[in-house]
Amino acid sequence: MSRKAIREYFKAIFARYRDASKEIKHIILNEFCSNTRYNRKYAIRKLNGPTPAKTNTIHRRRRKHTYGPEVLSILSAVWEAAGYPCSARLKALIKLWLPWIWKQFRLKQQVGQQLLSISAHKMDRRLKDKKAQVGRRMYGRTKPGTLLKHHIPILMKDAKITGVNQVWVADITYIRILTAFVYLAVILDVFSRKVVGWALSRRIDTELTRAALRMAIETRRPPEGCDRGVQYAAHDYVDDLNAASFLISMSRKGNPYDNAQAESFMKTLKNEEVYLWDYKTFNDVKKRIPYFIEEVYNEKRLHSALGYCPPNEYESLVARNNKRNRQNQLTSEVLCV
Numbered sequence: 001m002s003r004k005a006i007r008e009y010f011k012a013i014f015a016r017y018r019d020a021s022k023e024i025k026h027i028i029l030n031e032f033c034s035n036t037r038y039n040r041k042y043a044i045r046k047l048n049g050p051t052p053a054k055t056n057t058i059h060r061r062r063r064k065h066t067y068g069p070e071v072l073s074i075l076s077a078v079w080e081a082a083g084y085p086c087s088a089r090l091k092a093l094i095k096l097w098l099p100w101i102w103k104q105f106r107l108k109q110q111v112g113q114q115l116l117s118i119s120a121h122k123m124d125r126r127l128k129d130k131k132a133q134v135g136r137r138m139y140g141r142t143k144p145g146t147l148l149k150h151h152i153p154i155l156m157k158d159a160k161i162t163g164v165n166q167v168w169v170a171d172i173t174y175i176r177i178l179t180a181f182v183y184l185a186v187i188l189d190v191f192s193r194k195v196v197g198w199a200l201s202r203r204i205d206t207e208l209t210r211a212a213l214r215m216a217i218e219t220r221r222p223p224e225g226c227d228r229g230v231q232y233a234a235h236d237y238v239d240d241l242n243a244a245s246f247l248i249s250m251s252r253k254g255n256p257y258d259n260a261q262a263e264s265f266m267k268t269l270k271n272e273e274v275y276l277w278d279y280k281t282f283n284d285v286k287k288r289i290p291y292f293i294e295e296v297y298n299e300k301r302l303h304s305a306l307g308y309c310p311p312n313e314y315e316s317l318v319a320r321n322n323k324r325n326r327q328n329q330l331t332s333e334v335l336c337v
Contacts, residue, residue: 087124171262194311
């Protein structure tokens with residue numbers, strides 16, 4: 001019996017049980033226990049308890065669909081155009097993509113409200129078939145203990161850096177614009193904190209890190225140290241490093257201190273440039289980020305670790321000192337002869 005049927009049956013039998021004799025009560029109790037499957041002691045306590053209250057019939061409100069096929073088609077188009085983001089990120093992107101949606105579709109106000117009301121979990125369920133059709137893993141992940149662990153050792157832990165072009169560190173960050181994200185890959189010289197290579201892209205892939213590496217190789221050729229991103233462990237990226245005779249190192253699992261110089265630069269970039277500007281398009285980022293790196297950070301930004309000198313000035317001072325020391329050494333050798 002259902003709960004509703006048991007309640008109705010209990011109301012019908014309660015008065016009959018109270019007015020019955022002892023022998024009849026025994027028969028009614030047996031009937032009540034066999035029909036409801038209640039324990040006998042619980043049934044006695046219930047039949048001898050207070051009169052059941054009259055309850056109003058509860059009509060459960062069925063949940064209506066807040067979206068239709070048109071909403072799902074727009075959601076699918078945004079998901080594909082945004083580069084297959086996860087449902088939580090797609091939920092956050094819907095508001096930012098509204099201008100693009102209005103431009104691409106003749107969006108009705110009701111459809112727009114339905115689109116904004118879909119939860120991230122519902123998006124994930126409705127896009128399940130689409131994800132299966134794509135046929136690839138949308139969201140990359142790095143497994144620190146297994147990813148190329150045999151030929152990417154950790155060289156940065158106890159390294160002593162005495163000059164430029166000895167160790168580089170690399171990292172990736174994202175910059176939000178109006179309708180998507182822009183990704184920045186940088187390479188820094190650990191000794192002088194100078195950004196020696198950088199690249200911007202709409203996609204976070206291996207080509208982004210390779211572009212930054214190619215830019216840096218044009219002027220320098222030191223060993224390499226990098227973050228634990230999958231882009232830095234890709235075979236194409238590793239092949240580029242090996243072709244240039246680089247020594248490769250990867251930071252330890254969950255340890256940002258091996259890559260501290262790059263992490264510090266990303267914080268400086270966000271606080272002193274990105275958060276101060278309202279980037280709307282990819283072109284806005286392409287105009288401002290190169291200016292900040294080349295004209296502000298490398299040329300003017302003071303570092304306490306460098307004696308409050310900018311990276312370019314610090315490298316010039318080190319070069320002059322090394323030249324002076326070599327001249328003094330040659331002079332002393334000539335005097336000894």
